[in-house]
Amino acid sequence: SKGTYDTFMLKEIDEQPAVMRKISSHYFDGKKINVDQKMLKDVADADRLYIVAAGTSYHAALVGKDIFENLADVPVDVELASEFGYHMPKLSKKPFFIFLSQSGETADSRQVLVKVNELGFHSLTMTNVPNSTLSREATYTMELLAGPEIAVASTKAYTANIAVEAVLAKAMGELKGVKAAKDLDLQGQLALAANAIQTIVDEKDKFNKIADDYLTGKNDAFYIGRGIDYALSLEAALKLKEISYIHSEGFAAGELKHGTISLIEKDTPVFAYINDGIGAAHTRGNIQEVTARGAHVLVIASKKYAEKGDQVIIPEINEMISPIVSVVPAQLIAYYASLARGNNVDQPRNLAKSVTVE
Numbered sequence: 001s002k003g004t005y006d007t008f009m010l011k012e013i014d015e016q017p018a019v020m021r022k023i024s025s026h027y028f029d030g031k032k033i034n035v036d037q038k039m040l041k042d043v044a045d046a047d048r049l050y051i052v053a054a055g056t057s058y059h060a061a062l063v064g065k066d067i068f069e070n071l072a073d074v075p076v077d078v079e080l081a082s083e084f085g086y087h088m089p090k091l092s093k094k095p096f097f098i099f100l101s102q103s104g105e106t107a108d109s110r111q112v113l114v115k116v117n118e119l120g121f122h123s124l125t126m127t128n129v130p131n132s133t134l135s136r137e138a139t140y141t142m143e144l145l146a147g148p149e150i151a152v153a154s155t156k157a158y159t160a161n162i163a164v165e166a167v168l169a170k171a172m173g174e175l176k177g178v179k180a181a182k183d184l185d186l187q188g189q190l191a192l193a194a195n196a197i198q199t200i201v202d203e204k205d206k207f208n209k210i211a212d213d214y215l216t217g218k219n220d221a222f223y224i225g226r227g228i229d230y231a232l233s234l235e236a237a238l239k240l241k242e243i244s245y246i247h248s249e250g251f252a253a254g255e256l257k258h259g260t261i262s263l264i265e266k267d268t269p270v271f272a273y274i275n276d277g278i279g280a281a282h283t284r285g286n287i288q289e290v291t292a293r294g295a296h297v298l299v300i301a302s303k304k305y306a307e308k309g310d311q312v313i314i315p316e317i318n319e320m321i322s323p324i325v326s327v328v329p330a331q332l333i334a335y336y337a338s339l340a341r342g343n344n345v346d347q348p349r350n351l352a353k354s355v356t357v358e
């Protein structure tokens, strides 16, 4: 039920701090990580991970690539389910497949899993629905523990998925003796994430006003960022377009000058993310370029890289998992933009909660 909320989407956005705490208490037993040990050995033995997903889950996979490569010291390919099954690349010698699917019913992802099973490779489904098709047909399952997600636009499953990827990556890294995995206090980080999200959702009015100031009467908007913020920008743009029907794109900030900057005119809304330390200075340069062409820029920066005048500050959090927190402003901006247009926030036109056709 929606309880006191008018929409499931807002309720689900607000549930994210609790979801982070639930993941932490479920998957950690003191310092011990609570995952299937057989699965852990199996996945840690792989020479390459293939993460397969669609939509928002695909965007969670893009964030996961960084996490697994850093913490588990394993190369990762991230694949769109609708492409991968039909254009399978040359696989590594010891591949392991990870399917990310909130519903566990996405046909595009399932057709890949059927092929993976035919080839005899092992797989893991990370899903919010433990008895779903993808969960039953994969070798292993990890639960997202986000609780039922009803709004078509996925919010808490995205943040839960990143957290669960981090749990597995840390467990793999510890098993393999990777220093970065041992050094990361993931429980502490998930607690920080919960508090940081709470701070953001407590400031809803601010994001309502931002949606109003930046998006009223607009047909196009851009999210830009580098590194981890690029992956995040894709998700931020998807949230906005799917429920507000404003055309929006996520871009690698450095790619703007290779074409897209021609779309920037006076008052074009550009949301620029700066949570990635390596990319921060360059993204500032890109912000200057679009500002010089009249763009209406909102900077969403982590505390560490924020400068005077930045409008939205993201509380301190480990950079690798920072999209767990920094996506929330984008969820709220999308929500309020959709509401302002009188759209059905929970059930946008042309979309279904689980897509069971290829």
Ligand code: F6R
Pocket: 054, 055, 056, 057, 058, 100, 101, 102, 103, 104, 105, 106, 109, 152, 153, 154, 155, 238, 239, 242, 353, 354, 355
């Ligand atoms: C976007 C959204 C979709 C789903 C996609 C995959 O908000 O909800 O893009 O993420 O259809 O669905 P699952 O994760 O159920 O496989």
